[in-house]
Amino acid sequence: MGSLWQGLLGEKGGTGGRIVPPTGFTAQLTLFSAGAMAFLAVFALALALATGRLADRWSAELAGSVTVRVSAPVAEQEQRVQAAMTVLQSTPGTGQPRLLPQDELALLLEPWFGPDMPVDALPVPALIDLPVEGGFDAEGLRLRLEAEVPGAVLDDHTEWRRPLVSAANRLRVLGVVSLILIGAASAAMITLAAKAALAANGQVIRVMRLIGARDLTIATAFVQRFTRRAAVGSAIGTAAGMIALAILPDASAAGGFLTGLGFRGWDWLMPLAIPVIAAAVGFLATRWAALKMLGAVR
Known part of the structure; x- marks a missing residue:
C-alpha cells in the first residue's frame, strides 16, 4: 500500500x-x-x-542655492542690484552670486507670457542666483538685506522644496x-x-x-x-x-x-x-x- x-x-x-x-x-x-x-x-x-x-534630487538642487529678488524703480534698480551683489559677496557660506540675464528671465516667464513677450519692457525685478553651502545663515542674510538694500527679498526655496519633497x-x-x-x-x-x-x-x-x-x-x-x-x-x-x-x-x-x-x-x-x-x-x-x-x- x-x-x-x-x-x-x-x-x-x-x-x-x-x-x-x-x-x-x-x-x-x-x-x-x-x-x-x-x-x-x-x-x-x-x-x-x-x-x-526624485525627492533626493529636488532636495539637493533646491537646497544648494537661494535667490535674491531686487525690486526698485528703474532709475534705482541698477544701484540696488550692485548693493545687493556687494552684500552677497561678503556673506559667509556662499559662492559667487550671479545676476540672471534677460534671456534667462524670459525663459522663466515664458510659461505664463509666451515666447514673444518683450521682457525688457516689463517692470521685472532683478534676480540673483546665490550658491550656498552647509554653514549658510539664511535668516542673518535676510535681515542684512532688509537693512542695507531696500526692496531686496531672499527666497531660500523652503516653500517650494518642502511640498515637492513631501509629495x-x-x-x-x-x-x-x-x-x-x-x-x-x-x-x-x-x-x-x-x-x-x-x-x-x-x-x-x-x-x-x-x-x-x-x-x-x-x-x-x-x-x-x-x-x-x-x-x-x-x-x-x-x-x-x-x-x-x-x-x-x-x-x-x-x-x-x-x-x-x-x-x-x-x-x-x-x-x-x-x-x-x-x-x-x-x-x-x-x-x-x-x-x-x-x-x-x-
Whole structure:
C-alpha cells in the first residue's frame, strides 16, 4: 500500500504529484495571476525607486542655492542690484552670486507670457542666483538685506522644496504599499487556486488516506506544484515588466513627464528578487491552504 500512494504522489518524493492536476483552470489561474502580479510589482518597485531619486534630487538642487529678488524703480534698480551683489559677496557660506540675464528671465516667464513677450519692457525685478553651502545663515542674510538694500527679498526655496519633497516621499510610500498589496493579492489568488485543486481531488485524497498517506505528504505534493507555478509565472511577468521599462523613453525624450521612471545601475538586479519572493509566497499560501483544507476533508 505504501508503494501505491507513493506512486500516486510521484516517484522519489514526487515533484508535485499525480493527484495535482497538471493542467486546467487552476494551473492557468496560478500562472496568470503570478505573472500579472509580478509585472505590476516591477512597476511599483520602479515607482518607489524613481520617486526616491526624485525627492533626493529636488532636495539637493533646491537646497544648494537661494535667490535674491531686487525690486526698485528703474532709475534705482541698477544701484540696488550692485548693493545687493556687494552684500552677497561678503556673506559667509556662499559662492559667487550671479545676476540672471534677460534671456534667462524670459525663459522663466515664458510659461505664463509666451515666447514673444518683450521682457525688457516689463517692470521685472532683478534676480540673483546665490550658491550656498552647509554653514549658510539664511535668516542673518535676510535681515542684512532688509537693512542695507531696500526692496531686496531672499527666497531660500523652503516653500517650494518642502511640498515637492513631501509629495515625492509620499509617492515612494505609495509604491511600497503597492508592493505589499500585490504580494497579498498574489497570496490570495494562489490560496484560492490551491483550495480549488484540493476540493476537486477530495475523493482521491480520502482514498489515499485509507491506504496510509499522511496529510503532510499530500500537502507537500500540492505545495511543490503550486510553488513551481508561482515561480514560473512570476519569472515571466518580471521579465516582461523589465523589458517594458527598458523600452520606455527617458525623461528628456518624454519632456520630463516620466521623471526618470525606471531602474538605474545596480537597481536592475532588484526585480530579480520578485520570482523568489513570489515562490515563497506561493509556498506559504499553498501550505496553509492545503493543511487547512485537509483538516476539513475527512
